[in-house]
Amino acid sequence: MNWYTGNTVYDTVLTIAFGFAAFVLIGGLFQQSPYGRFATAKLGLNLNPKLGWWLMEIPATVVFAVAYLSGPHRFEPTSLVLAAIWILHYANRGWFFPLSIRQVPGKTSSFNISVLGMGMFVTAMHGYLNGALFSHDYFGQYGTxxxxxxxxxxxxxxxLTGFALLTSSEWIVRNLRDKNNPGATEYKIPFGLGFRFVTSPTYLGELVAWAGFAILTWALPGxxxxxxxxxxxVPRAFATHTWYREKFSDYPSDRKALVPFVI
Known part of the structure; x- marks a missing residue:
């Protein structure tokens, strides 16, 4: 994988992105991102999760589109295929997933503004780095x-394996809450498919998907x-596993946190 493209803006953003990745890797050891079951009001305003998730993921669509359409290779076959993979992912993550969240009526908002800010920063960088790379093909590697x-x-x-695990796990969690009576029980133990083996198959699916993305693009933004x-x-998966085991006395004892049969 090459690093230096010769484009000052692109190379600077990529360097900043790696610096932020180091910050997240270290920070994740000490505190979970404040959303969902780990939400807190200590860091300021909390948003409705539908709105928070949607706003956070919007740059991945908008910034990617602007960066991609600015490139000379935007209509080349490989660039279009890579863009289609991107659209597949963010049609789910940025649009379908936020709008399909089933929230308990009257529940206190649980998406902290700090998560929104950092998330938009990440998705904007992510969108720019990949959109520009796909349509400019800085290293001449994306021929047919x-x-x-x-x-x-x-x-x-x-x-695709990771994406299938991700979306199927989200479907199971979403349907734990009856859409006609979403306030009946806020949390239940999920079962089936990836949940047979781990507490957080959605996280595992996301990790596998992005590992595959890094390989199929063979580029540093991935x-x-x-x-x-x-x-x-990863730290959130272990915290979630502990949370479920403490909350539910009948939680499956053989279910691992993130990696089947391992941890």
Whole structure:
């Protein structure tokens, strides 16, 4: 994977992104991001999760589109395929997922403004780095032959596996709450598919998907988002596992936190 593109703006943003990834990796060891079950009012305003998630993910769509459409290779076959993979991911993460959240009526908002700020910063960087890379092809690697390269094929299989695990796990969690009676019980133990093995298959799916993305693009922006995701979700997965075991006395004892049969 090459680093220096010769584009000052791009290389600067990429350097900042790696610096932020280091910050997340270290920070995740000490505190969970304040949203969902780990929400707190100590860091200021909390938002409705539907609004918070949507606003946080918007730059991944908007900034990516602007950066991608500015490039000379935007209509080349490989660039379009890479853009389609991006659209697949953020059609779910940025649009379907936020709008499909089932929230208990009257529940205190649980998406902290600090998460929104950092999240928008990450998705803006992420959108720019990949949109510009796909359509400018700074290293000349995204010719049509890339679509048959083993790195692309293997990475795509890994990505789609992670994406399927992610979306199926989200579907299970979403349907724990009856849409006709969302206030009946706020938390239940999820079962089935990835939940047979780990407490956080959504996090595992996200990690696998971004690992696959880094491989199929064979570029450093993919490494950056994997590291940021790892730093955020791995400590959160262990905290979530502990939370479930403390809250539910009948929680499955053989279920691991994040990696099936391991941890």
């Amino acid at each position: 032959e890339w679509l048959t390269d083993p790195r692309f094929i293997i990475g795509l299989v890994i990505y 490494v950056v988002i994997f590291l940021i995701t790892f730093g955020n979700l």
